[in-house]
Amino acid sequence: MQVMILGLVLWTVAHLFKRVAPGLRARLGVLPGKMLVTVLSIAALALMVIGYRRAGVDPVYTPWPGIGHLNNLLMLIAVFLIGVPHSKGIVKTKLRHPMLLSVALWAVAHLLVNGDMASVVLFGWLGLWALVSMALISSQEPWTPPATGKLRSDLIGAAITLVVYALIAGAHYWLGYSPFLGTYG
Incomplete structure (x- = not known):
């Protein structure tokens, strides 16, 4: 640890x-x-x-039955958001910190399905870091939203998200974890 x-x-x-x-x-x-x-x-x-x-696996709490489905939805959103700063879509014009928001969602999603001490420390810390970073950036730098984007860019981003999400799911399977069980533990 x-x-x-x-x-x-x-x-x-x-x-x-x-x-x-x-x-x-x-x-x-x-x-x-x-x-x-x-x-x-x-x-x-x-x-x-x-x-x-x-x-080691030191249990802190037991994840709720079926919570893995919410985890998967949050992860899909997080994967999409990580690419938003590199797009010219509409979403980029609405969110100031899409990458940090992605990390925060990723952390929450993993805290929902992992109740051991190492997971609480790792995902809790990184989620808190993302929130603190958003607050610091917002307090130190003014934000001017980018010019209005195009829906086409967001749709391309969504397609890329599905491919990346499939690769992440495959990596989880390779590591011995099925990300689509719905219930863990």
């Missing part, structure tokens, strides 16, 4: 660095600052995965 927590701390420091220490980040320069965040993020992800896989 300590390895996973170290990864979570590293992730948080890397991603909040610009918000909590803007002067220091500016002195590093754009490219070196981005490189530092990238290297720390990769290391953080590796530590989180290793730590989560090593963590």
